[in-house]
Amino acid sequence: MFKRDFTEEQGMFRHAYRKFLHQEIQPHMEQWREQGIVDREAFLKAGANGFLCTWADEAFGGLGDPDFRFEQIMIEETQYALCADWYSTLHSRLVAPYLKRFGTPEQQQRFLPKCVSGDTILAVAMTEADAGSDLAGMRSTAIDQGDHYLLNGSKTYISNGINADLVIVAAKTDPLNNPRAVSLFLVERGMAGFERGANLKKMGKKGQDTAELFFADVKIPKENLLGVEGKGLSQLMEALAEERLISAVEALAAAQKAFDITVEFTQQRKLFQKQLCDFQNTQFQLADLRAQLDMQQVFIDQCVKAVNADQLTAVDAAKAKYLTTELLCKVVDEGVQLHGGAGYMDEYPISRMYTDARVTRIYAGTSEIMKLLISRDIYSGDYCPFIDRDL
Structure with missing residues (x-):
């Protein structure tokens, strides 16, 4: 896998957020799942640590850095920590930016500081x-x-x-x-x-x-x-490309975690006096998934570069959202299969990841809608054959 493009500061940010998750979020996940809601205190703690609306200007309490990679890091770490129900990105990067894009100075001054602090949930x-x-x-x-x-x-x-x-x-x-x-x-x-x-x-x-x-x-x-x-429809459309990239980053990070969980299980599980990972079927199934995951990670990271440069197109976002969510569902399905009966038990993370994954092919635009957007681009007057794209 190619080395990914994060700054030293973002590496430090990743470690800080990982520590925050393990101290303040992960220990409460089981309780929150049972009660069906995350405690509001989680938002306040995230805000106090600078993990909400990082893009917001310092005048509003944010870091003042719009680089999407900060949110990408938090999405990835949240999935790796099995804390998908803690969906702070909805608040920070899906909803709050509407205030930045379309809000008046008065609206921004009134609402954004409390969004950054976690006092106001969106x-x-x-x-x-x-x-x-x-x-x-x-x-x-x-x-x-x-x-x-x-x-x-x-x-x-x-x-x-x-x-x-x-x-x-x-x-x-x-x-x-x-x-x-x-x-x-x-x-x-x-x-x-x-x-x-x-x-x-x-x-x-x-x-x-x-x-x-x-x-x-x-x-x-x-x-x-x-x-x-x-103009609400056009305002919603303006935000959809990044929303679909967020869904893609989330789906691929979850798929990476589900894959790692499955690899670990196959190394521990014994069948017919052999480890499950020693069977060629297991090796081939996981090899296929590993190749797809790595290829899609490269595309997603390129989409992140594009959104930072304000160049992410609706079509490329649709491709990312469609492929990653479909792959996630494939990975968790194969993960359950390789876990056997254990994969059907709620105590195993792969079981929960399987049920969590299904909605990703629906929200932020269904897979069918994504394919419709991609196909329209193919048959549009602006479509450029691959061989001519660099000319």
Whole structure:
């Protein structure tokens, strides 16, 4: 495997974050899975140690360094530590950047310092029962009432849905005349008419709270409009490439961990008076996965370079998200198979990783949507044959 491109400072950051995980997060994971939610204290401790919103300006309490590799390190270490339910990246790199991209100076000053410290936990609410990948099909509305908007509707499968203090909600602002006029709103905990459903029970990632959100005549002050009215879809699209890269980094890191767990098990497990790793079938299956993992790591690291240079395309992000999530599901499936009956037992990490992995091919755009985006690029007028790409 080629040497990866991290700075000395980022190496120190990795060691510090690894220590934080083992001291403050990993010991509580079992309890959080049982209760179905991560304690808010985890966000406060992460904020106090400088592990939330590292990109935020120092004036807001952040490190002031937008380099995506800091988040990549935290995603990788979180997966390696088997702490996938601690999904701080959702808060730090998926939701908070909306405030940076589209927030007014007043909104940034009001919200970002508490996001960096962990006092304010974030969520984004796009998905509805009949509008998952098809965001334009959402039914939630926010109608201009002069000095405020009146928000009505509901959202489902919202990560951080219980913990969130501030939710970025997408809703239609001109449903009769322009159904594609979607806007984003900052909805705060405690606003009258804003209610949460139960913490939903899931196949995997059981410690990550996921809920339905309900909005009944919620008065949204005009100053809580995020960005330009009616431009919400384009604002969401602007963030999707990085969101899909985050999903890809997460999936590949989980796949790397699942592979290592499986290799260790095959070295310990004996079958017919031989170690499982001595069988050619085991060796060939793992060799195939090892080659795919290494090849995809190179592509992901190139995508990270591209996002740092503001050059990551939607199509390349779709390729990354599609291939890594499909590979993750392949790795955990083979891992369970090589574990045999033990792989079906919850006490073995590979069992939990198997159930955690399945959703990765759904959220941030399904595998089918990723293939659709890639195929559209192939048949677009801008498509360039491989042999001509360097000319």
